[in-house]
Amino acid sequence: MWRLRVAFLLLSCVEGFAPAAAQTSCSNVPAIPGAIGYQRRQNAERCEGFYRQEVAGDFEFLSLVNGPINYDLVSDKILTVSVPELTQFQAPQVFLTARALPPGTNYRMDAVIAPSGTFKWPLNEVLAPAKLGSNSIGVVAWINQALGKYYVPVSIVPENVASSAARPPVMVFRSSLDIELLRWRVRREGDGASAGDWIRLGGENPAIIRAGQSVSLQIGTQPSGPNIVDVVVNYTNIGKPETQLFRVILP
């Protein structure tokens, strides 16, 4: 009997017996010690907590959410994250990552959920103890396809609050360098003619975007389906601009 138990334990350590969302590995993130350290949360399909920052990216994509995230750390207990229908993409899993927007706040939450599904995100384990309010959190969700990550805008509302319809998706970025000019455009994937003019963030005389400052782009008026968001940044004192390409499935 003990052999069977050992075999079961070994098998469950390898694969197959764990819930689908547990495929997210919590061990790749250097966690801080303690209850709010990054770890797999008990009876939950997510890894969440604070970690030690080792390497920061130059230009980070932190959030793609329908409208602003809005919750109250005292009165709200659970957030509901909803993913739109993605039946035409044959994606078995939607990956979800939440991060803190302020630089130096090394918080993240990772989960894997089913397409068209919802995800329950308790506030009391990390967000409330760490006092991370709704203006400090960004969430991205994506599916993996042949040409890489396809981001999908998610809706995040407190439990028992109805999701308000048709809120435009907002992308949030952060750079570790000062940006003197940020331009962007949205085009349909595969259709070069749909690429419009570049939009300059901040108009004709934009202010410098300081390192660590988060930047929001509202991309709501685009056609539904797979789109490409081209973002071009001119860093201060660096001559050549840098282009980043993000594939976004708009509802």
Next chain:
Amino acid sequence: MTGIYVQFEHLLRSKKVASDGELRSRLEAVLRSQSGAAAQKLMSGVPVDDELHRIEQIQALLKFVPQPNTATVLVASAVAVTCLVVACVLWTIRLPTHVQMSVTTDSVTIRLASSLNWSGSWDLSGAPLRMQDMSRIELPPELSTATLLSGTPWLEVSNGDFGLKHLELQSNAELSIKKGELRALSINFWNAAMLGQVEVFGKPVIEAGRAPEQTEKLSGASFEIPGIVTFYHDAARTPAVLRVTPRSELELTDLPIQSISFAREAADSDTSFRSGIMKGKLTILSTGEELPLGPGSRLRLDGVDGIISKLTIGSDGATLAFEGKVKSASTGSPGFERELQPSLLEYLYHQQRLGFFWTVVTFLWGVLWSARTLFFK
């Protein structure tokens, strides 16, 4: 008393006594019969002084009759054969071994044990860049209204500035790097999905097509804002090819691999394949043996399970540092290979720590045993 002497006399004079062994066995038989008779008498309450005296005499005689050594010889031979067999087995069985190597090569093929995700900037604008046999290529919208090319698309970029910006390889992907003429490199990918991005800047000349014999009509765009070309290859066996002439080096770190080979086809060689190794060093960690690798060293590693801590790809080929376990390692031309992984005997010979451990165990046992004898007896 006289009876026993008669028996001895009979024994000694007997023509059948052919050897010491036979004499000894007969004496032992007499001893057994005398012992039996004495025991019978003793149990019947009869004195056995005579029998005991005879037994003492037989035992005294037995001391002068040499023992037959046939059995001893047989046992000794069996032990010797066993020792020889064990030593041969220890010498013959070769163990999987840990190796460490640093190699500079103009040809290397590796199979990844886990996925690779690299982002950075690899300047490839030294000469035209060509990619072919991809599954999909996506062009910047400045070049065409139909940006997505599928089938077996190809693309060539020359002039301007361009470089690799992103590369993703799935687990089990095979990657082959071969140095060609004029500092060009040919990088092939197959067996698992590959995704990459090339950034184009300035006024590059770009040509592309959905199939090798077909060319798309592209606009001659100027890229004041860098454009991105995305290329994808599925898990097909037919390799996707990237021909580049790098102006800088691409550095990939911590690549877990399942196989590695330095062989490349050589049309003018008798053996069809030659080694691309230019220089390097291989260390067998289990024994500490170091093997310098010169130009063309035919090094074969099978059953590889290790990590390339750094792979640098430049116009001079590839330089890599590897450490891991291999099931077999050999060097030398076909037919004249030398096995490099140590035999069990060599392994044990070099295990200083293991030897020291058993020395300590034996020493401690000796100390404790002596203490026991000293204090408890």
